[in-house]
Amino acid sequence: MKLEIRGVNFSYDSRPVLEDVTMSVDEGNVVSLVGPNGSGKTTLLKCINKILKPKKGVVLVEEKDVREMKLKELAKLLGYVPQISVSSFPSTVFDTVLLGRRPYINWSVSPKDREIASQTLALMGIEDLALRHLNELSGGERQKVIIARALAQEPQVILLDEPTSNLDIKHQLEVLGIIRSVVKKKRIAALIAIHDLNLASRFSDKIILLHKGKIYDAGEPAKVLTQENIRIVYGVEVEINNSGTPYIIPLTPVN
Amino acid sequence: MQSLPCSKLYSKITARKALFIFLCLVTLVILVPVSASFGSVHLEVNDVFHAIIARIFPFSGVKSSELASVIVWRLRLRWVTMAMVTGAGLAICGAVMQGALRNPLVSPFTVGVSSGATLGASLAIILGISFVGSGRYFIVANAFVFSMITSLLIIGFGRLRGTTPEAFILVGIALTYTFSAITSFLQYCAEEGDLMAVAHWIFGSVMRASWEDIILVSAIMLVCLPFLMKYCWDLNAMAFGGDEVAVSLGVNPARVRTASMILVALITASITSFTGIIGFVGLVAPHIARLVIGGDHRFLLPCSSVIGAIMVVTANVIGRSIMPPAVLPVGIVMSSIGGPFFLYLLLKKRRRYWE
Numbered sequence: 001m002k003l004e005i006r007g008v009n010f011s012y013d014s015r016p017v018l019e020d021v022t023m024s025v026d027e028g029n030v031v032s033l034v035g036p037n038g039s040g041k042t043t044l045l046k047c048i049n050k051i052l053k054p055k056k057g058v059v060l061v062e063e064k065d066v067r068e069m070k071l072k073e074l075a076k077l078l079g080y081v082p083q084i085s086v087s088s089f090p091s092t093v094f095d096t097v098l099l100g101r102r103p104y105i106n107w108s109v110s111p112k113d114r115e116i117a118s119q120t121l122a123l124m125g126i127e128d129l130a131l132r133h134l135n136e137l138s139g140g141e142r143q144k145v146i147i148a149r150a151l152a153q154e155p156q157v158i159l160l161d162e163p164t165s166n167l168d169i170k171h172q173l174e175v176l177g178i179i180r181s182v183v184k185k186k187r188i189a190a191l192i193a194i195h196d197l198n199l200a201s202r203f204s205d206k207i208i209l210l211h212k213g214k215i216y217d218a219g220e221p222a223k224v225l226t227q228e229n230i231r232i233v234y235g236v237e238v239e240i241n242n243s244g245t246p247y248i249i250p251l252t253p254v255n
Numbered sequence: 256m257q258s259l260p261c262s263k264l265y266s267k268i269t270a271r272k273a274l275f276i277f278l279c280l281v282t283l284v285i286l287v288p289v290s291a292s293f294g295s296v297h298l299e300v301n302d303v304f305h306a307i308i309a310r311i312f313p314f315s316g317v318k319s320s321e322l323a324s325v326i327v328w329r330l331r332l333r334w335v336t337m338a339m340v341t342g343a344g345l346a347i348c349g350a351v352m353q354g355a356l357r358n359p360l361v362s363p364f365t366v367g368v369s370s371g372a373t374l375g376a377s378l379a380i381i382l383g384i385s386f387v388g389s390g391r392y393f394i395v396a397n398a399f400v401f402s403m404i405t406s407l408l409i410i411g412f413g414r415l416r417g418t419t420p421e422a423f424i425l426v427g428i429a430l431t432y433t434f435s436a437i438t439s440f441l442q443y444c445a446e447e448g449d450l451m452a453v454a455h456w457i458f459g460s461v462m463r464a465s466w467e468d469i470i471l472v473s474a475i476m477l478v479c480l481p482f483l484m485k486y487c488w489d490l491n492a493m494a495f496g497g498d499e500v501a502v503s504l505g506v507n508p509a510r511v512r513t514a515s516m517i518l519v520a521l522i523t524a525s526i527t528s529f530t531g532i533i534g535f536v537g538l539v540a541p542h543i544a545r546l547v548i549g550g551d552h553r554f555l556l557p558c559s560s561v562i563g564a565i566m567v568v569t570a571n572v573i574g575r576s577i578m579p580p581a582v583l584p585v586g587i588v589m590s591s592i593g594g595p596f597f598l599y600l601l602l603k604k605r606r607r608y609w610e
Contacts, residue, residue, distance in 0.1 A: 025533075050502060051503070071507060072505035077504065082499065085497070089353075089545070090547070090550055092263050092549065095495070095550075098265075099495060099496065102489075107487075107488075114265055117262070149496075153504070
């Protein structure tokens with residue numbers, strides 16, 4: 001088990017956001033976290049990588065309790081792609097990806113660090129952008145850079161928060177395709193918070209459906225993405241086209 | 256392992272950055288004897304050079320005239336050295352602050368040193384109150400103590416509000432205004448002579464510090480700098496990725512931010528107590544460095560420091576040469592020349608410089 005979460009509770013002040021969340025992600029699996037706005041997807045990701053501290057419960061990465069790990073140790077196991085990337089200062093693509101090596105670097109950049117950064121760029125197909133500045137890139141290219149940075153950490157688990165929300169359809173397919181192939185090839189694990197149910201359905205081994213901070217349902221896409229589940233959790237009437245993976249066509253919101 | 260092209264390219268660019276810093280350093284080394292040759296008594300660069308060598312290596316056989324030796328060692332070299340220390344220190348602190356607070360508009364004085372130091376100096380000059388009873392450190396010690404009080408208050412309150420860049424900047428504004436109000440009140444009640452003295456102190460000068468003072472300030476800097484350099488990668492993570500990404504890269508942003516701001520406060524307060532308020536360099540030197548070599552703090556810190564030193568040394572020599580024997584304060588000279596120059600750099604650069 002790459003990632004295991006047991007009984008995690010979290011609240012902002014007194015408003016509970018996560019209640020008794022228990023789940024796991026196996027080696028070589030892509031798991032999608034879906035659920036409406038405010039259902040706790042982002043909060044759950046942040047509880048895993050210690051940006052937030054759960055009020056209760058345990059998070060284990062590679063069987064190790066994250067509370068007992070130093071941030072630097074954890075950073076070697078866990079990569080993170082945030083929903084919004086902030087940057088006030090100019091940075092080149094290569095420097096940005098090299099930052100992913102920060103957990104391994106004390107002061108100077110070793111040839112190995114440079115190699116890994118270059119290989120990750122090649123993997124994402126953005127080698128030719130290496131010396132460009134981040135603020136000159138399109139949203140899709142920039143997202144690939146941020147994912148490359150997380151992969152340069154050589155993580156066992158990669159957490160992605162809405163990696164496709166600002167991308168055109170080609171970049172959406174490319175980005176999720178690369179993530180899936182890396183997860184399969186390197187036998188790591190990915191946990192992706194995502195809004196697009198059809199992308200989730202197509203690229204995930206397992207889907208976890210969050211509803212008001214609790215896990216409403218979990219399992220294979222065809223099991224979780226049902227008309228009834230979506231009506232109750234999202235309040236939307238849908239039609240589902242079940243040819244291989246379920247394909248969801250939203251119809252009308254229900255009250 | 257076969258080296259990929261962009262890995263090689265990176266090495267090349269790194270070498271180019273190091274070369275630029277080295278060239279700036281050479282410029283600074285040349286600038287020292289040249290700037291010491293300017294002034295109301297003109298000396299040849301050669302005379303200055305001989306005077307420096309004769310004193311440092313007494314047995315080298317190099318002879319220097321008594322006059323040149325006195326002018327160089329008692330006055331000009333002291334000023335130039337203080338200018339270097341001031342420029343280098345404030346520029347590094349500016350680069351650290353901009354990175355730690357992820358904001359291109361902050362300067363070393365964002366930790367509140369300028370308002371604290373001004374209040375301390377005003378108290379000493381106008382009311383004759385100081386933490387040190389008397390002597391030449393009467394004003395200096397008070398300026399230092401009040402700078403540190405202001406800084407620690409800002410850092411403390413900022414930590415209460417979540418240790419975010421916004422918290423520090425806003426708390427800093429609140430406290431700066433409060434302290435400035437007290438200073439203004441003191442000035443409002445002050446006699447004309449004292450008011451002049453305060454105004455003079457505020458203008459900022461690298462010419463007040465003695466050799467002992469310079470050694471003291473340098474010693475404080477030399478103790479603090481290795482710690483700041485140690486934070487370079489952490490600052491990179493915070494400046495380029497933001498706090499959450501920094502955490503995911505193994506950095507504790509709250510700790511790095513607090514520690515680096517305390518170090519910045521120490522360096523800035525120790526410089527400012529001896530010089531008064533010298534603005535501009537701490538804000539702009541890091542930007543000039545960033546325009547040329549980019550934002551990687553491992554290179555940005557050294558590069559900013561050398562550029563800062565060049566700026567203040569140049570401003571000092573120009574201030575001494577425009578209408579001798581009067582000396583224009585270094586801050587006025589630097590801002591009046593540096594402002595337009597910086598504007599030119601900003602407009603010339605095609606690429607958008609930050610978002």
